[in-house]
Every structure is written in structure tokens, then in C-alpha cells.
Amino acid sequence: MATIYEVSKLAGVSLATVSRVMNNNANVSDATRKKVTAAMDELGYRPNSIAQSLASNCSNSVGLLVSELQGPFYGPMMSGIENTFRNQGKHLIIAAGHSDEEREKQGIEFLISRNCDGLILHVEAVSDDYLIKLSKGRTPFVLINRYISELSDRCILLNNIKGGYLAAKHVLEQGHKNIAYISGPLWKQDAKDRLEGHKQALAEFNLEFDENLLFQGDFMEASGYEGLKALHEQTHPFTALICANDEMAVGAMASARDLGLTLPKQLSIMGYDNVFFTRHVYPQLSTVNYPIDEMGRMAADWVLNQVYQKQTPPLQTLFEPELVVRHSISRQSAQITSQG
Amino acid sequence: MATIYEVSKLAGVSLATVSRVMNNNANVSDATRKKVTAAMDELGYRPNSIAQSLASNCSNSVGLLVSELQGPFYGPMMSGIENTFRNQGKHLIIAAGHSDEEREKQGIEFLISRNCDGLILHVEAVSDDYLIKLSKGRTPFVLINRYISELSDRCILLNNIKGGYLAAKHVLEQGHKNIAYISGPLWKQDAKDRLEGHKQALAEFNLEFDENLLFQGDFMEASGYEGLKALHEQTHPFTALICANDEMAVGAMASARDLGLTLPKQLSIMGYDNVFFTRHVYPQLSTVNYPIDEMGRMAADWVLNQVYQKQTPPLQTLFEPELVVRHSISRQSAQITSQG
DNA sequence: ACATCAAATGTAAGCGCTTACATTTATAAC
DNA sequence: GTTATAAATGTAAGCGCTTACATTTGATGT
Numbered sequence: 001m002a003t004i005y006e007v008s009k010l011a012g013v014s015l016a017t018v019s020r021v022m023n024n025n026a027n028v029s030d031a032t033r034k035k036v037t038a039a040m041d042e043l044g045y046r047p048n049s050i051a052q053s054l055a056s057n058c059s060n061s062v063g064l065l066v067s068e069l070q071g072p073f074y075g076p077m078m079s080g081i082e083n084t085f086r087n088q089g090k091h092l093i094i095a096a097g098h099s100d101e102e103r104e105k106q107g108i109e110f111l112i113s114r115n116c117d118g119l120i121l122h123v124e125a126v127s128d129d130y131l132i133k134l135s136k137g138r139t140p141f142v143l144i145n146r147y148i149s150e151l152s153d154r155c156i157l158l159n160n161i162k163g164g165y166l167a168a169k170h171v172l173e174q175g176h177k178n179i180a181y182i183s184g185p186l187w188k189q190d191a192k193d194r195l196e197g198h199k200q201a202l203a204e205f206n207l208e209f210d211e212n213l214l215f216q217g218d219f220m221e222a223s224g225y226e227g228l229k230a231l232h233e234q235t236h237p238f239t240a241l242i243c244a245n246d247e248m249a250v251g252a253m254a255s256a257r258d259l260g261l262t263l264p265k266q267l268s269i270m271g272y273d274n275v276f277f278t279r280h281v282y283p284q285l286s287t288v289n290y291p292i293d294e295m296g297r298m299a300a301d302w303v304l305n306q307v308y309q310k311q312t313p314p315l316q317t318l319f320e321p322e323l324v325v326r327h328s329i330s331r332q333s334a335q336i337t338s339q340g
Numbered sequence: 341m342a343t344i345y346e347v348s349k350l351a352g353v354s355l356a357t358v359s360r361v362m363n364n365n366a367n368v369s370d371a372t373r374k375k376v377t378a379a380m381d382e383l384g385y386r387p388n389s390i391a392q393s394l395a396s397n398c399s400n401s402v403g404l405l406v407s408e409l410q411g412p413f414y415g416p417m418m419s420g421i422e423n424t425f426r427n428q429g430k431h432l433i434i435a436a437g438h439s440d441e442e443r444e445k446q447g448i449e450f451l452i453s454r455n456c457d458g459l460i461l462h463v464e465a466v467s468d469d470y471l472i473k474l475s476k477g478r479t480p481f482v483l484i485n486r487y488i489s490e491l492s493d494r495c496i497l498l499n500n501i502k503g504g505y506l507a508a509k510h511v512l513e514q515g516h517k518n519i520a521y522i523s524g525p526l527w528k529q530d531a532k533d534r535l536e537g538h539k540q541a542l543a544e545f546n547l548e549f550d551e552n553l554l555f556q557g558d559f560m561e562a563s564g565y566e567g568l569k570a571l572h573e574q575t576h577p578f579t580a581l582i583c584a585n586d587e588m589a590v591g592a593m594a595s596a597r598d599l600g601l602t603l604p605k606q607l608s609i610m611g612y613d614n615v616f617f618t619r620h621v622y623p624q625l626s627t628v629n630y631p632i633d634e635m636g637r638m639a640a641d642w643v644l645n646q647v648y649q650k651q652t653p654p655l656q657t658l659f660e661p662e663l664v665v666r667h668s669i670s671r672q673s674a675q676i677t678s679q680g
Numbered sequence: 681a682c683a684t685c686a687a688a689t690g691t692a693a694g695c696g697c698t699t700a701c702a703t704t705t706a707t708a709a710c
Numbered sequence: 711g712t713t714a715t716a717a718a719t720g721t722a723a724g725c726g727c728t729t730a731c732a733t734t735t736g737a738t739g740t
Contacts, residue, residue, distance in 0.1 A: 001478060003695095003696055003697085004696060004697060005696075005697095013719075013720085014719065014720045014721075015696095015697080015698090015720085015721090015722095016698080016699075016719070016720060016721080016722095017718085017719060017720075018697095019697070019698060019699080020698095020718095020719090022697095023698085026699095026717095026718085026719095027716090027717055027718060027719090028718070028719085029717085029718060029719090032718080032719080046449060046452070046453050047453065047696085047697075048394075048453060048455065048695090048696055048697070049450075049453045049454055049455075049697095050390055050393045050394050050399065050454065050455045050695090050696080050697090051394055051695070051696035051697040051698090051725090052696080052697055052698080053390045053697090053725090054388075054390050054391055054394050054695090054696080054697070054698095054725050054726070054727085055696075055697040055698040055699085055724080055725055056697075056698055056699090056725085057698090057725070059390065061454075068415075068419065069415055069418040069419040069422055070415030070416050070418065070419040071415060072412075074415075075408075075409055075410030075411060075414075075415055076410050078409040078410065079408065079409040079410040079436070082409055082434075082435075082436050086436075086443075091433075091435070091450055091454070092433075092434060092435070093431075093432075093433050093434075094422075094432060094433075094434045095422075095431070095432070096419070096422050096426075103426075109386060110389075110431055112386070113386050113387065113388060113389045114389055114390065114401075114431070115388065115389075115390045138341060250620050253620075277617040277620055280590050280593075280617055280620060280621045281620045281621065281622065282621065282622025343725095343726055343727085344726060344727060345726075345727095353689075353690085354689065354690045354691075355690085355691090355692095355726095355727080355728090356689070356690060356691080356692095356728080356729075357688085357689060357690075358727095359727070359728060359729080360688095360689090360728095362727095363728085366687095366688085366689095366729095367686090367687055367688060367689090368688075368689085369687085369688060369689090372688080372689080387726085387727075388725090388726055388727070389727095390725090390726080390727090391695090391725070391726035391727040391728090392726080392727055392728080393695090393727090394695050394696070394697085394725090394726080394727070394728095395694080395695055395726075395727040395728040395729085396695085396727080396728055396729090397695070397728095
């Protein structure tokens with residue numbers, strides 16, 4: 001691999017001049033610029049970006065930490081981010097945290113030690129304190145889907161209370177009065193918020209939230225399956241089920257079929273996230289849109305703006321959910337009565 | 341950020357010794373090792389891996405180029421790869437090629453200029469010649485889902501002929517005789533192979549392949565939708581439709597509903613890939629399993645073995661598809677007759 | 681006590697770039 | 711033709727590490 005030194009020799013100029021034409025940041029005469037680019041072409045020269053990073057203390061790469069590389073949720077987010085950076089000549093280093101504190105920390109440290117200029121973090125397991133301490137460090141970062149008041153200007157969030165409210169309101173408006181709920185893990189803020197919005201809507205309809213109709217899941221499909229099974233076995237009747245995300249909703253749909261329930265006639269089911277496969281399930285799932293791709297792009301814009309001082313559209317940190325009505329909520333449902 | 345220099349000062353040893361304890365590759369007395377690690381802890385020292393890469397000419401990172409960061413196919417692949425490398429202390433730099441020749445080349449060059457020790461490529465647009473030339477370069481790479489005879493030992497492939505055969509055979513065994521086919525773009529080898537396997541099965545059942553029942557799609561959902569619409573409008577009847585991947589199959593299912601066809605009674609539909617959402621569509625889609633996660637892990641093993649000289653399970657380059665029977669193929673179908 | 685040799689440590693030259701500063705060259709004003 | 715000033719180019723010192731080679735230290739055998 002040719003180095004800058006060989007290029008400079010071939011072009012008959014100094015290292016510095018070659019560097020200047022690469023970064024075209026200083027005055028270089030047309031004649032020498034031509035000589036240099038010719039030499040580069042001849043040698044097939046490619047700058048070694050590791051060396052560039054070390055020397056300039058700027059790697060032109062930003063780190064992205066997500067929980068998982070797979071799954072319907074992270075794909076669109078990564079894609080939105082990658083796109084934005086590609087257009088700006090920045091590069092993406094991706095690590096997965098697997099919702100595990102140790103691995104999340106490892107991932108963050110790797111990205112920092114890799115001289116990332118900025119970080120986009122979607123972390124769940126790491127503590128607020130850790131992040132606050134991290135914010136004092138040299139690598140700026142933005143948080144997706146996590147709120148820490150001390151870091152509020154770098155938290156990109158969905159209004160989950162509103163989302164929970166929207167979902168419940170829609171179901172209530174269809175005439176349902178007994179509504180079961182499968183939540184996410186309630187130590188997570190988003191799970192809590194969605195449930196809070198749910199309760200607000202209930203209150204607005206003068207209905208009380210029935211704790212017996214709450215099942216705490218973990219945002220995974222299996223817990224949706226288990227959740228509906230468990231709810232079906234207890235004695236309080238319900239005609240609709242709201243799940244705190246689409247994966248659990250899909251699990252619940254499978255469960256409903258195994259229980260012999262006709263959807264949506266005997267049981268209405270509502271999801272959350274508007275993950276792409278919700279259009280493909282049967283019946284098509286009504287849900288709440290989580291504009292995760294947009295939020296990813298916004299996170300990328302944040303980095304562009306705050307780290308690279310680029311012009312960007314105005315930064316926005318709070319995003320609004322939207323109701324997506326499809327065919328999984330029936331207008332009037334027969335009550336499922338208890339098993340006992 | 342503390343540097344190795346500060347650590348050496350604090351510990352009262354030379355740079356080299358600090359480096360040695362980091363890499364524990366030479367004789368260092370217990371006493372000094374202790375002094376050094378204590379100094380590291382005190383300073384919260386983290387080696388700068390950019391500098392390490394530059395000096396050692398080994399970045400401990402491997403590059404991965406995929407077409408898209410999203411979609412049901414690449415997620416499991418990336419995840420399998422990331423997992424393997426995490427366990428070995430290697431890191432992953434991901435770029436997307438978007439099936440575009442220029443962008444694929446850019447991506448590859450970026451990864452190389454980033455001093456990746458090895459590359460895993462899932463490329464579609466770049467030419468064989470380009471890859472052959474690339475193989476002469478300094479960065480070793482392995483190809484997923486692409487066959488180039490000159491590079492055959494580094495091509496990790498699915499036996500697509502067999503897969504196409506399996507799908508068709510299953511449909512034939514259920515008694516279907518008139519089978520429509522929505523292929524991928526036929527300039528792509530995998531699309532060609534799947535169709536070839538399809539024809540083999542037909543031949544085995546003494547059936548002729550009807551060109552009128554072939555629609556060439558592009559592996560995307562929309563082309564499945566359009567494909568079935570077009571097939572339905574022509575005059576040759578068929579009772580089953582085989583799609584060259586699941587996305588098109590899902591598109592075709594939507595199309596079938598719009599055409600008022602009951603699935604699978606009036607039309608049987610078969611997919612290919614066994615993407616995770618095939619279990620969630622209705623009726624659940626019968627398909628052919630593409631073990632992409634395993635193949636990703638194998639690619640990672642290849643790099644570990646060939647680039648880092650690690651012990652790995654034996655390298656395997658050809659993977660076998662498997663039939664996945666679910667509920668989208670009916671035993672005996674009423675014939676769809678022509679529209680005309 | 682001395683030589684011998686291995687183990688432990690230090691020295692310093694890079695890795696391929698960037699950039700502050702110094703120097704040279706061209707341009708313009710008088 | 712000077713001189714002042716700006717533009718173009720060169721010089722060399724790093725960036726934070728690794729590693730070949732040199733040196734020192736400590737055992738061991740005699």
C-alpha cells in the first residue's frame with residue numbers, strides 16, 4: 001500500500017503538500033495539486049485512515065451501540081443513521097450491548113478507545129450515574145429512548161405516555177370496557193410511561209384500572225404468549241388486550257389462536273411500535289407508530305451538529321407517536337368470561 | 341485520557357514495559373507487573389486502539405459489508421457474526437452497500453483503509469473481476485452468498501438448486517400440477533439456481549415448466565404483489581404459487597386477498613428463506629430454511645481461522661436448505677381459471 | 681570471586697499521517 | 711528596483727503505541 005511519502009516523492013513535493021491536497025484545506029497551486037493527484041492515481045494511493053485519526057485526533061467515525069443487531073426495531077434505526085452519515089462522509093462503528101450492563105460498558109469503552117468522534121447510544125442496562133459520568137468525558141454522545149434529566153438536551157425520546165394514551169383511547173372508543181394489558185418490564189421507563197398513558201385514558205372514560213388484568217411481560221414474543229394465557233385463566237373478563245409492544249402482541253395472537261379465540265371478534269388486540277411485520281399478521285395489527293427511523297436520523301443530525309459543527313435541520317428531542325388503525329380491534333366484542 | 345507514557349512515569353518503568361504488561365507477551369516480573377497495573381488502575385488508563393493499530397498493523401477489527409442494515413435477512417446474519425467476534429475480542433465495523441456498485445466499492449475501500457484485518461462481504465453489484473483483483477490485495481476476505489470459481493474456498497453458499505427443488509417437490513407432492521413461479525432477478529445466481537431446482541423437480545414429476553406461469557420479480561414485496569396480479573390476469577390456470585423468497589410471497593398473499601382468493605384453499609403459496617415473520621403471517625407460510633445466521637457464524641470462523649490463526653471448528657462452505665412445512669399449501673386445490 | 685547465560689528492563693526508531701512554524705516565491709504598490 | 715504582503719511550499723515535531731535491539735540484573739556453576 002502506497003503511503004503519503006511515496007506520493008510526495010513521485011510528485012516531487014513535500015509530505016505536507018500532499019496532505020494539503022488530500023484535505024484541501026490550505027492554499028495549493030493548481031499546478032502542484034495536479035501533480036499530486038496524478039501521483040496518487042498512479043500509485044493507487046488510499047490514505048490510511050487509522051493514521052489520519054491518530055494524527056488529527058478525529059476519526060470521522062461515530063459509534064453506535066444498540067441492544068441487538070437483529071429484530072424489527074433496530075434495523076430501521078441503524079439504517080436511518082447509516083444513511084445520514086454516509087451522505088456526510090462519516091462512518092459507523094456498530095456494537096451490540098445485549099441489554100447487559102457489562103457488555104454495554106465494554107461496547108461503549110471500545111467505541112471510545114476506537115477514537116469515535118461521537119456516540120449514539122441505545123442502552124438499557126447501564127445506570128444513569130454511569131452515563132452522567134460518561135458525559136464528563138471527552139466523547140460526546142446522544143441517547144435514544146432514554147431520559148436522564150441531567151442530560152435532557154441529548155435524550156431523543158418518544159412521548160410514550162401519549163402513545164399509551166392513544167392506544168387505550170382508541171380501544172375505549174370502540175366500546176371496550178374491560179381491557180387487559182401486557183406491559184413491558186416495569187423498571188423500564190418506557191414500559192412505565194406506556195402504562196401511565198393507558199391509565200390516563202381509562203380515567204378519562206371514568207373506568208378504573210383493574211390490576212388483575214395486568215400482566216408484566218418483557219417485551220418479547222414469548223411473554224405475550226404467556227401473558228394472554230395467564231390472563232385468560234384468571235377470573236376477570238375482558239374483551240380487549242393492549243400490549244406494550246408489537247412482539248408481545250404477536251405472541252398474544254398466537255396464544256389466542258391456541259385458546260380457540262377468533263380474532264378480532266372474540267378478542268381485540270392492540271400493539272405498539274408499528275414494526276414492519278404488523279401489516280403481515282392476520283388480522284393486521286392496529287398499533288402505535290414509533291418513528292424510530294426518524295429518531296435515528298435525528299440522533300445522527302445531533303452528532304453532525306454538535307460534534308462536527310455542521311449545518312443541520314433544527315434539532316428535535318421529543319417525538320410524537322401516532323395511532324395506526326388496522327383490523328385487530330373489533331367494534332363490539334363478546335365478553336370472554338372466566339374459566340373458573 | 342491517560343497515555344502509556346503517564347502510566348510508565350507513575351509506575352516508574354519504561355514505555356516498553358507497560359506495553360509488555362498490556363499485551364503480556366514477554367517476561368515481566370510479578371513485581372513490576374503489579375506496579376504497572378496499579379498505575380493503570382489509578383489513572384483509569386485505556387489503551388488507544390487507534391494507536392495500537394497503527395503501530396502493530398493489526399486492528400483487531402473486521403469489516404462487514406451488507407446490502408442493508410435493516411430487513412429480516414441481514415439482522416440474523418450480523419448478529420451471528422457479532423457474537424462470534426465478541427467472544428474473541430474482535431470488533432466489527434459495519435457498512436452498507438445498498439446493492440449499488442459504487443457504494444459497495446466505497447464501503448470496501450473504507451473498511452480496508454480502516455485497517456480491518458479481514459472482511460466479510462455480502463455484495464451483489466460489484467463484478468467478479470473486481471473481487472478477484474481485490475483478493476490479490478493485502479486484506480483477506482470471505483464472501484457470503486456469492487460464488488466465484490477462482491475464489492471458491494472463500495465462498496460461503498447455500499445450495500439454492502436443492503432449495504428450489506425442495507420447495508417444488510413439496511408442492512408437487514401435495515398434488516399440484518399447475519404451479520406458477522415468481523422468481524428473483526434472473527441475472528442473479530441465486531435466483532437462477534432456485535429456478536433451476538424448481539425445474540428439476542418438475543421434470544422428476546414429468547411435468548413441463550410453463551413459461552407463461554413465470555413472473556420475474558426483484559425479491560421485494562411489491563414485486564410479489566404485482567407478480568400474482570399479472571399471473572392471475574393471464575389465461576393459464578394454476579393452483580399453487582412458489583415465490584423465490586418470503587418477501588415476495590408475503591406480497592403475493594396480500595395480492596391474493598385483494599383478488600378475493602381464500603388462502604390456502606384457492607391458492608397455495610410457498611416462500612423461501614424462512615425469515616422470522618413467516619410464522620406470523622396467515623396462513624403461516626411454508627418455506628425453505630436459509631440458515632443465514634449459521635452462515636454468518638461460519639464466515640466469522642473463517643476470518644478467525646485464516647486471519648487470526650485461531651482454532652475453530654472445521655470450515656464449511658456449502659450449506660443445505662431445509663423444507664419448512666407450515667400451513668400455506670393445501671392438499672388439493674380448486675383450479676384458478678383464467679380471467680379471459 | 682568470576683564467567684556465563686537467561687530473564688528483565690530500557691532505548692529509540694518507526695507506523696502514516698497532521699499541523700505549527702519557518703522559509704521561499706509570487707504579487708502588488710510605490 | 712524596493713519593500714511590504716500574501717500565497718505556496720517545506721521542515722520537523724508530534725499523535726500513542728509496538729518492537730528490534732541494547733543494556734542491565736540476577737542466578738548458576740565452578
